[in-house]
Amino acid sequence: MALKSEANRWGVGARTLHWIMAVLIIGLGLVGLYMSDLPNSPQKIKIYALHKSVGLTVLALLLLRLAWRLADRRPDELPMPRWQALAARAVHGLLYVLMFALPLSGWLYNSASGYPLQWFSLFNLPSLTGGADPALKGLAHNIHVYGFYVLVLALLAHAGAALKHHFIDRDDTLVRMLPLLRRRPHVPMSREPALTAVGTPAPLDRVPAPPADPSPEIAKP
Amino acid sequence: MKRLALIALLALAGSVQAKDWTVDPSSTLGFSGSYQGEKFSGKFPRFNAKVTLDKADLANARLDVEIDVTSVTTGNADYDGELKGSAFFDFAKFPKARFVSTTVKESGGALVADGTLTIRDKSRPVQITLDFKPAGATATLDVQATLKRLDFDVGTGDWADTSLIGGDIAVTSHLALK
Numbered sequence: 001m002a003l004k005s006e007a008n009r010w011g012v013g014a015r016t017l018h019w020i021m022a023v024l025i026i027g028l029g030l031v032g033l034y035m036s037d038l039p040n041s042p043q044k045i046k047i048y049a050l051h052k053s054v055g056l057t058v059l060a061l062l063l064l065r066l067a068w069r070l071a072d073r074r075p076d077e078l079p080m081p082r083w084q085a086l087a088a089r090a091v092h093g094l095l096y097v098l099m100f101a102l103p104l105s106g107w108l109y110n111s112a113s114g115y116p117l118q119w120f121s122l123f124n125l126p127s128l129t130g131g132a133d134p135a136l137k138g139l140a141h142n143i144h145v146y147g148f149y150v151l152v153l154a155l156l157a158h159a160g161a162a163l164k165h166h167f168i169d170r171d172d173t174l175v176r177m178l179p180l181l182r183r184r185p186h187v188p189m190s191r192e193p194a195l196t197a198v199g200t201p202a203p204l205d206r207v208p209a210p211p212a213d214p215s216p217e218i219a220k221p
Numbered sequence: 222m223k224r225l226a227l228i229a230l231l232a233l234a235g236s237v238q239a240k241d242w243t244v245d246p247s248s249t250l251g252f253s254g255s256y257q258g259e260k261f262s263g264k265f266p267r268f269n270a271k272v273t274l275d276k277a278d279l280a281n282a283r284l285d286v287e288i289d290v291t292s293v294t295t296g297n298a299d300y301d302g303e304l305k306g307s308a309f310f311d312f313a314k315f316p317k318a319r320f321v322s323t324t325v326k327e328s329g330g331a332l333v334a335d336g337t338l339t340i341r342d343k344s345r346p347v348q349i350t351l352d353f354k355p356a357g358a359t360a361t362l363d364v365q366a367t368l369k370r371l372d373f374d375v376g377t378g379d380w381a382d383t384s385l386i387g388g389d390i391a392v393t394s395h396l397a398l399k
Binding site: 040041042043045046049113114115116117118121123124132 | 384
């Protein structure tokens with residue numbers, strides 16, 4: 001599997017960053033919703049500390065991802081109506097903005113509240129405000145909360161569109177970003193080796209080589 | 222008669238030596254500790270100190286400090302809200318803390334006072350370091366001590382976790398005396 005992206009496939013680098021960040025961001029959202037109404041306790045503080053540490057991790061991964069994006073190529077766009085291509089690009093841009101705005105507003109909210117900021121109890125990060133700042137605190141909190149709701153909508157559009165491409169348009173949009181799975185071929189072939197590609201490891205001689213690889217199970221709903 | 226006068230004079234001098242200082246309202250009492258790897262600090266704006274101190278008469282030296290615990294502030298409303306509760310200072314039950322010295326002595330060029338500190342319902346012996354600087358009719362007294370907060374039940378239950386709030390609390394006070 002290639003580290004860099006190809007004309008018809010996202011590379012290991014882009015896919016790894018995409019899915020690690022997806023898991024972390026969904027986890028952050030769920031923990032974020034859960035934690036804010038807890039009564040104050042050391043337990044709550046530890047959950048917040050985890051949320052902050054993971055959020056900072058997402059911010060760092062985003063910088064890495066942007067750098068990788070500059071170094072990597074993008075696969076060719078699949079045939080689709082122009083409005084869909086434009087909408088996809090707009091949502092991608094919005095997601096990047098939100099992946100910046102949410103951790104940064106969280107950091108700002110934390111700083112303006114006068115709290116320390118630690119990354120997994122290993123080291124502390126500086127305050128963005130140099131102490132408590134009640135006016136900025138409210139603003140940062142609003143950006144964090146409303147940004148989260150916009151993020152939920154953007155993610156629904158992003159994942160919904162990917163599923164629509166997969167199940168309705170039956171194109172490669174989703175598969176070429178998925179880990180493990182092989183690209184959907186233009187001519188469907190035997191599905192048997194594909195099952196092994198999804199599940200248990202296949203003997204080396206049965207792993208098909210792209211681009212003539214067989215259709216994975218997920219490609220045949 | 223002359224002898225009596227001399228005795229009276231010596232007695233007067235003695236009482237002057239064991240000087241009772243008046244503590245100026247500009248005096249401060251503060252503390253600091255660590256929370257999530259970062260220093261925090263706070264103060265007790267209201268306290269009452271009675272200071273009897275003269276380097277030449279340490280046997281009669283005495284410090285008696287009563288602290289209005291409910292005046293505590295860290296500058297962070299969230300922290301302050303927690304400090305007043307039962308897990309920390311428990312304002313409702315223990316509004317006062319007090320330090321009373323038992324002995325003051327010179328040790329390695331510095332003055333140290335041993336005494337008893339009471340916070341909440343815990344009384345423990347503590348030693349504090351004094352930096353006493355007389356200057357004519359006035360003087361300054363800087364006090365330092367390091368306390369173990371758990372000795373005094375400050376932060377009970379889950380709050381006793383010192384990986385979150387450090388166990389050592391540094392206490393400093395600057396007293397302007399006249």
